[in-house]
Amino acid sequence: xxxxxxxxxxxxxxxxxxxxxxxxxxxxxxxxxxxxxxxxxxxxxxxxxxxxxxxxxxxxxxxxxxxxxxxxxxxxxxxxxxxx
Amino acid sequence: xxxxxxxxxxxxxxxxxxxxxxxxxxxxxxxxxxxxxxxxxxxxxxxxxxxxxxxxxxxxxxxxxxxxxxxxxxxxxxxxxxxxxxxxxxxxxxxxxxxxxxxxxxxxxxxxxxxxxxxxxxxxxxxxxxxxxxxxxxxxxxxxxxxxxxxxxxxxxxxxxxxxxxxxxxxxxxxxxxxxxxxxxxxxxxxxxxxxxxxxxxxxxxxxxxxxxxxxxxxxxxxxxxxxxxxxxxxxxxxxxxxxxx
Numbered sequence: 499x500x501x502x503x504x505x506x507x508x509x510x511x512x513x514x515x516x517x518x519x520x521x522x523x524x525x526x527x528x529x530x531x532x533x534x535x536x537x538x539x540x541x542x543x544x545x546x547x548x549x550x551x552x553x554x555x556x557x558x559x560x561x562x563x564x565x566x567x568x569x570x571x572x573x574x575x576x577x578x579x580x581x582x
Numbered sequence: 583x584x585x586x587x588x589x590x591x592x593x594x595x596x597x598x599x600x601x602x603x604x605x606x607x608x609x610x611x612x613x614x615x616x617x618x619x620x621x622x623x624x625x626x627x628x629x630x631x632x633x634x635x636x637x638x639x640x641x642x643x644x645x646x647x648x649x650x651x652x653x654x655x656x657x658x659x660x661x662x663x664x665x666x667x668x669x670x671x672x673x674x675x676x677x678x679x680x681x682x683x684x685x686x687x688x689x690x691x692x693x694x695x696x697x698x699x700x701x702x703x704x705x706x707x708x709x710x711x712x713x714x715x716x717x718x719x720x721x722x723x724x725x726x727x728x729x730x731x732x733x734x735x736x737x738x739x740x741x742x743x744x745x746x747x748x749x750x751x752x753x754x755x756x757x758x759x760x761x762x763x764x765x766x767x768x769x770x771x772x773x774x775x776x777x778x779x780x781x782x783x784x785x786x787x788x789x790x791x792x793x794x795x796x797x798x799x800x801x802x803x804x805x806x807x808x809x810x811x812x813x814x815x816x817x818x819x820x821x822x823x824x825x826x827x828x
Contacts, residue, residue, distance in 0.1 A: 558809040562760060565767035572774065576598070 506580050514574040520567025527560040595781035597773045599703055617703040624688050624700060656684075667815040670825050675815065678717075682710065683811045690769055690803025693776065694795055699803075702769040704762065711762035714814045718757065721821040761813060768806045772798030 535553035539546050573579060601613035635653045642650055660680040664672045689701045700706045722731060733741045735750045775798055780787050 554805055555809060555812055558805050559764075559813075561768070562764045565764065565771065568771055569763070569767045572770065 503581060510574045510578060510580055514571035517567045517570040521564045524561050524564035528557045531556050595777055597777035616698050617700050617706060620692060620697045621700045623697060624692055628688060664815060667812065668819045671822050679811050679815060683807055686807045686810060687804060690807060691799055693773060693799045699769050699773060701765055702773045704766050707762040707766040711758035714761060715758040718817050718821055721818055725822050725827060765806050765810055768802055772802055
């Protein structure tokens, strides 16, 4: 069975949209990290700078999974690997 | 299929790597791309800065002038960062981590100056991550006994039951992949976002994208630089352990 190019491009766009749903996970994770960092600063205001560094580090690492989804979306939209 | 790029007026949206010119290398066609050009510009900036810093430090005075102050501040901060996470073995890694930090930082920020950031090319970030991978492997064999390494590979199970070895090997191989993809995808997403803003909004995108530049280029770039160096140091320090050779 062969489909025409517009159909494949449309499906690629839908796939790209589905791929960036991966952003939900890191969003929740970063929110949890920020919340706990705020709680930690509340308990121990002296360690604020260390806590900030650690929070940013953890968030940047947690962001990776979301970025994988974004990468897939970019591949589908701009490199169009599914076109024959 | 030009309209495939985006719904409307996608002709201006452009953040891809372009070939500048091609040449033949042992029968293969090889392209010099915008990434090469931008890497060379970044390298030129760094080399000029390095020579200026060297000339300045050659006639360093007890009461530092402004430029000497800046150079000393950079070196002190970078060395302090390595000290915190590597402790005893830090002096051996001052040079490498400092170099990588400055290179990645300037590469990420170069989006501000109209370049296409070199780190938005997987061919730049993968070698950086592979160097980290080599450092991890070399230090593992340098500082740990073969029996400990084998136990590590069978890790959750006892050492006479090597069922988990393939999974541990894969998790080791995933380190450079995730390191390089993290840096690459972050910088690429910033570049793509700025290209979309400038390409699709036209005249409307005046002045206020500066705020986006601050976030995508400066903040995100600096954080990712820090994360890359921090993870490299953590992985290597993990392998070194307490620093006793086997």
